[in-house]
Amino acid sequence: MADDPFVLGGTSFTSRLIMGTGGAPSLDVLERSLVASGTELTTVAMRRVNPRAHGSVLSVLERLGIRVLPNTAGCFTAGEAVLTARLAREALGTDLVKLEVIADERTLLPDPIELLDAAETLVDDGFTVLPYTNDDPVLARKLEDVGCAAVMPLGSPIGSGLGIRNPHNFQLIVEHARVPVILDAGAGTASDAALAMELGCAGVMLASAVTRAQEPVLMAEGMRHAVEAGRLAYRAGRIPRRHFAEASSPVEGVARLDPERPAF
């Protein structure tokens, strides 16, 4: 939607869907899914991909003209995350980093203390930091305060497909944020992505919902439409919820029988 650009760290995007690549059954399916999703920005785990290796997922992104968003998946300390981000910047020549600092392997939930610490260091180092965070409005605000270019709260744990478990927290985060809020993790199907956009998120980031679907290419297309639909609905402004019905057909000017006065 050209009249409604999505600006992230000074770069303007048309698509509001950020894709991940983890879990794709093959490079071919991944490529067709990325095309179907319409994404212009896709995240790659720097610990699992060598930027210099030819024919890998990075070559696919390059061929499709999709911008790479390196991420620090698999890091448990601020120190590891900072090091990984710096190596990514050196290898890919981008200041963008999706910052992930994970607390444990079972939940893959973010470690808020390490995350804030790493975010501060990387912002000072000139990075455009997009932190993967809990759906905690206070932490979101602090991440924004240290200079993050966006906040990316989880709807539910990575790969769980449980959707947005606390929409109210998302509303609180969106209401206070002056930077884009992006749903990161938890989307399981199209309605989850649409809901995020209706709640005022500037974008949606997802991987497993597409890559682990039975038909990834179809789900990618579904997600593209869901993000667009949710965004349009958000901009349009939904009608207030009412307890009783209100007829949608106009009643003004329609002939009416007056029970007090017979029609003849």
Place this chain on the structure above:
Amino acid sequence: MSRTPETSVTPDTTDAADTRRTSDVLVVGGGIIGLVTAWRAAQRGFTTALVDPEPGGGAAQVAAGMLAAVTELHYGEQTLLGLNLASARRYPDFAAELTEATGQDIGYRRCGALAVALDADDRAHLREVHALQRRSGLESEWLSGRECRRLEPMLAPGVRGGLRVDSDHQVDPRRLAAALVTACERAGVTFHRTWADRLTVVRDRATGVVTADGTELSAGQVVLAGGSLSGRLTGVPDDVLPPVRPVKGQVLRLTVPKRYAPFLSRSVRAVVRGSHIYLVPRESGELVVGATSEELGWDTTVTAGGVYELLRDAHELVPGITELPLTETRAGLRPGSPDNAPLLGPTALPGLLLATGHYRNGVLLTPVTGDVMAHALATGELPDEARPFTPRRFGAAALSEQRA
């Protein structure tokens, strides 16, 4: 130079090429795929040469050797399933023939496999896999956790259920590679123990290779079977260069001491928090644990993290492994193609054929690859079961069509 009735695709070579020609078929790459191709070509009466610094090396030295047509079935890979099953069916005869030709046992073991779930999420996933297998006409049996542990008492008490697949067997890839080298030697294949440096193309036809020591090897037909290195041979025109990339896999080998035997009696596998783990027990007592999947280029470093993750997940599946000696850690490179399926047969460049991109299924697909390549060398065409795997599916036109 030998000529057989089967060389119906006799290249119409110029006199100059004819004088330099040293074989009917030249195979570039001496991993199991290159070896089986050379063996089958020689059996058909082609004079055959193979170039590789170390024939019998490559990914087969690391691979576990699960012949897992059923348990490796993934959504969207039903076409590949057909080829995998065709090859699995050929294995008993293939193993017998290879043993007869060489006197070597390749460790073909009809042991079956068990895929288990360790928690409710894994269980739901495995149920879906079961449904997919049944839709695809495959036989597998759903077992309760208790039944799984009755079959394999070393499994963790936390196993919640599993799929018993009696048709997924195993072979020892190292023995397979060694036997194929012997079979090639006995069938008269000439080995050039050096690297192929460059493909020679004369008037839009592949005519041979130049090796690292500068020797020119000429051939009527060249088969590129270089595994993960297949995309790197210089001189191959861009539009026929196979889109193959290395996908690193770290694999551990433990040893089951006699007093613990049999420990496990079939291949056991699971998905633990998204990572695939398998344990393949050999009759010799070797227990292979694999494998990581990493996109790091031609890197074969064994890392602490790789070993840790494999041991962690294997321990969750079979706690008793901590008592076993850890005898080997090694990393290999799977030749990954864009759709995970191999590239077989003639390319758009006359005289050049491919046998590469077998990814996770190289050991399984060895018998069918040999047959398919021999057929392609003799007739210039792929047999029906291999048609979908033509390298031409990755031509520029095919890709743009897919995208549209």
